[in-house]
Amino acid sequence: MKKILLTGILFFIPLVLSAAEVHFLIKQLKNNNGVVRIAVYNSAESFVQPEKTFAVCDSQSPLQNRTARVVCRLEPGQYAAAMYHDENGNGKLDTNFIKLPREGYGFSNNAKLSFGPPRYEDAVFSVSEDMEQDITLQY
Numbered sequence: 376m377k378k379i380l381l382t383g384i385l386f387f388i389p390l391v392l393s394a395a396e397v398h399f400l401i402k403q404l405k406n407n408n409g410v411v412r413i414a415v416y417n418s419a420e421s422f423v424q425p426e427k428t429f430a431v432c433d434s435q436s437p438l439q440n441r442t443a444r445v446v447c448r449l450e451p452g453q454y455a456a457a458m459y460h461d462e463n464g465n466g467k468l469d470t471n472f473i474k475l476p477r478e479g480y481g482f483s484n485n486a487k488l489s490f491g492p493p494r495y496e497d498a499v500f501s502v503s504e505d506m507e508q509d510i511t512l513q514y
Contacts (some may be wrong), residue, residue: 376474378437378448380399383388383415385451387436387450393450393451394450395448395450395451395502395503395505395506395507396446396448396505397446397447397448397449397454397500397502397505397506397507398445398446398505398506398507398508399411399413399432399443399444399445399446399447399456399458399483399507399508399510400442400491400507400508400509401442401443401444401445401458401481402441402442402509402510403441403442403443403511404408404424404437404438404442404443404460404479404512405436405441405460405462405479405512405514406441407428407437407438407439407441408438408461408462408463408464409438409460409461409462409463409464409496410433410434410443410460410461410464410513411433411434411438411443411445411458411459411460411464411501412431412432412433412434412458412460412461413431413432413445413447413456413457414428414430414431414447414457414458415428415429415430415431415432415454415455415456416428416429416449416454416455416456416457416463416495417452417453417454417506418495419495419496422455422457422492422495422498423457423492423511426452429454430447430449432445432446432447434446436490439501442461445458446510450499450502450503451502451503452502453499453500453501454483454499454500454502455482455483455486455495455498455500456482456500457480457481457482457483457492457498458480458481458482458510458512459476459478459479459480459481459495459512460478460480460512461478462478462479463478472500475477478511478514479512479514480512480513481510481511481512481513482497482498482510483495483498483499483500483508483510484498484499484500484508485510485511486498486507488501488513492499500501
């Protein structure tokens, strides 16, 4: 029994140690209400498809000075992220009657929209160690 437990622990430790922290610093929020939510995608095929999200990370501390810091722990690899300022805390990006966002939104690398979401290639970033991305949301 001890041997099985030790083997399990030894197998799990490298998985935990290999994950890196990606710090997203979200600046120029419209206000300090709600939270910032980030959806992380690990392929072009899944990018901005909510049902194919690889990971979801939320701001954990209250928003201050119209800024949020969101930390995602990710294994080494290629990712792209989409984020929004959930001002009213309802868990979704609110839109108007023609489906345009009513809350701030953005993408990793500050990738810009062009008649729809940006290309995965414009938002993709590589994770191999702890890193930081500064993001400015669009309102």
